[in-house]
Amino acid sequence: MRDAPLEFVTAMAAHGDVTRHDADGEPVYMLHRPDLARHVLKENGAAYTKDRTPDDDMLRPLLGNGLLTSNGAEWAAQRRMCAPAFRPAEVDRFDRVIVEAAEHLVAHWDGGRPVRVDHDLTSLTLTVIVKAMLGTDIGVAGEGFGRAVDAVNRFIGHYVPSDDPDPADTAARYAGFHRARTFLDRVTRVIIAARRAGGAGDDLLGAMLAEGHTMSDADLRDQVLTIIMAGHETTAKSLTWTLYLLDRNPEAARAVHAEIDEVLEGRSPTAADLPRLRRCRQAVQEAMRLYPPVWLISRRGTADDVLDGYDVPAGSLVCVSPWVLHRDPRYWAEPDAYRPERFDPDRAARLLSHQYLPFGGGPRICVGRHFALVEATLVLAVILRGLRMELVAGFPVEPEALVTLRPRHGLMMIPRPR
Template sequence: MRKPSGVLMSGTYVSPRVPPGPAGTQSLRAMRDAPLEFVTAMAAHGDVTRHDADGEPVYMLNRPDLARYVLKENGTNYTKDRTPDDDMLRPLLGNGLLTSNGAEWAAQRRRCAPAFRPAEVNRFDQVIVAAAEQLAAQWRGSGPVRVDHDLTSLTLTVIVKAMLGTDIGGAGEGFGRAVDAVNRFIGHYVPSDDPDPADTAARYVGFQRARAFLDQVTRVIIAARRAGGPGDDLLSALLTDGHPHPGTGPAAAGPAGGPSGGPSGGPGAGPGAGPGGGPGGPADVELRDQVLTIVMAGHETTAKSLTWTLYLLDRHPEAAAAVRAEIDEVLDGRAPTAADLPALRRCRQAVQEAMRLYPPVWLISRRSVAADVIDGYDIPAGSLVCVSPWVLHRDPRYWDDPAVYRPERFDPEQAARHLSHQYLPFGGGPRICLGQHFALVEATLVLAVILRDLRMELVPGFPVEPEALVTLRPRHGLMMVPRPR
């Protein structure tokens, strides 16, 4: 590591306290091509590390209490603004709940929070179960199925019906392909010495098409809800709150012009960015951003968590047998309801452990507002500070045999011994995922329906490896064969 410059204090030369880390500027290409290996290697340097990348220092925190400090205890000093999280998500999602900051973020969260309260979520159990029953029937007796895409379609159907009061029909399959295209583009940081400009350009074209498709789906959802009149779902609340003008679609301005441009219909991007009709209400562009954020955040991570759960249960027959035995005992062949959730603890734990080994959000980034000191090391103002759930979830100091799939880790007695911010599948602090209860309820009920009737077996020889893009997904998808029980 290069020697840091010191400062004069009362006439005495004082060197800043710099964390350990690798020497020299790190290869952005290597970081992009193998990000999980990179964050794992960084953690070997210590609990707080520093490396130089893309012309700036990056600090990584590899201990639960340090994650808690940045995400919660001193969270006001650490913003998502100008972070990799922001850079990846803003081109697609605009200024929605995942990307906004400060008072604007707080207002958006207050507006959305009532819809995600447990009592509200549980009343959508039949929406979830009906979608799962339909998928199980589709899979029953079929050949190999693309599990990750089919689960994406299912979770998309559920979030749109439950939170937005709309049925998007057959758009689910296309949505899955669009999400893949978006991930391929925004999930890779492109260094200045891009090794393959043609590939980057092709991925950008795919991103533009995918974004246009997602904007179209979002417009259809908003228009359908407006046409259907008021309801008791989240979108109705957003429409009532803002009274946006009918017909002034959020994507009126069309796609932005380049990879670093703002989202279609983004701030200042044309007529769709004008103010809404209600006094103080959100503009139509905010409505677009919020709806697309709800749709993306509300389906993508749950679909990936279920995908990894089915894969891991196939690889661990004893755990799968325990889950199936529980389903047989609790359900006895019938469909589950929200009332069964407390008894379906093995199903829930199977998902929780999958989210430990394959956390949907594998890296959390923040930028310091003011200078700080973390674990004795100086963090200058404006520094990029990162926490990796992938690293924390596999640290042998906090998890016995961390590479082994053991759903019983989340038995109440064992889970009570987990340290705060040791387990971060939904992030931490005030910005913890608003939909975490929804995600676990949905994943538990879907898993119960599928495994009640089917055994899901990996296609022999099919390669499975994690790919860290925006979310942690199987690089080649997941092909499995449904077998009747």
């Protein structure tokens, strides 16, 4: 599981819809069918928690007790506080922030030289989420923030056994994680302090500050860092995979370019264009099927359960892999092929519940899913309005399953004028 996680979960699914293996002396149940995922994440979700799961173990050292890691009544209260900022009407008003950041990136890419697409898109989405949700310009701290995020992901995304054969390497990675976490803490606290001094504002951080009498500085830090991390990392990776897949699939790329030309006629996109930028949105949705940002979802049972006829005792770890569900030939024709038309509205309406889980499922489905799709669609339209992104010849592209699913070696592409 540690050495080759995607291969491992794929191999487990070949044994049946419910499998069990032992890890660290405890049984782990894996579910490989949409209705079973629905049962654990939604229908019987009250009997499962994120507490003491791999998700929790990876995220809590950095994010504390924020929206991604809290449970029960505390999570419900945090969700209620954050949800209004992510309503469609609220999200659409940030179209200018998104488009301006994307246009700045395209101008930076001018010249046809190879660019590190994954890093640049991470900086872009970081800028957008901080401006939109926290009312702050992260400025020169953005590049350092991106490097710190990479360092954190590489530490918390690996399962390292207690008998690690190279303790010096472990010590070095832990030191890197500690430095990165310290940097992220400082930036987050500066953002909070600046907003306290400048007034609440009409955004998510403003809403949290308005409830300051019930939120400690530590609580605010956890929530702000959670919003920053969850709000930029998965969108950046989804856009990265989209550009890669469009380059590998010229017919799909031509369809996206044609739509952008027809809808925009050379101008900048706005939220009003989103209903007509269907192929752009579908290109992202299909990329998230093949390369789901969250490739494994874990829960721990708080009560005995029965899954497809198998007794699962309380305390068991139960996992669902979107990577597996999204590539199951029982539910997807040509599952390994990139076919954005799968998400035409009529076809998408026929998908089974929890067959497609790029944002998770059930009550804990990602609160920012609409924001992510709006941002990704507009950014893709801006980039491909005047550019054709071409993979550097011979550049190795291999998925790496850390906290999110990312290209192991990054992604080097050449922006070519259309």
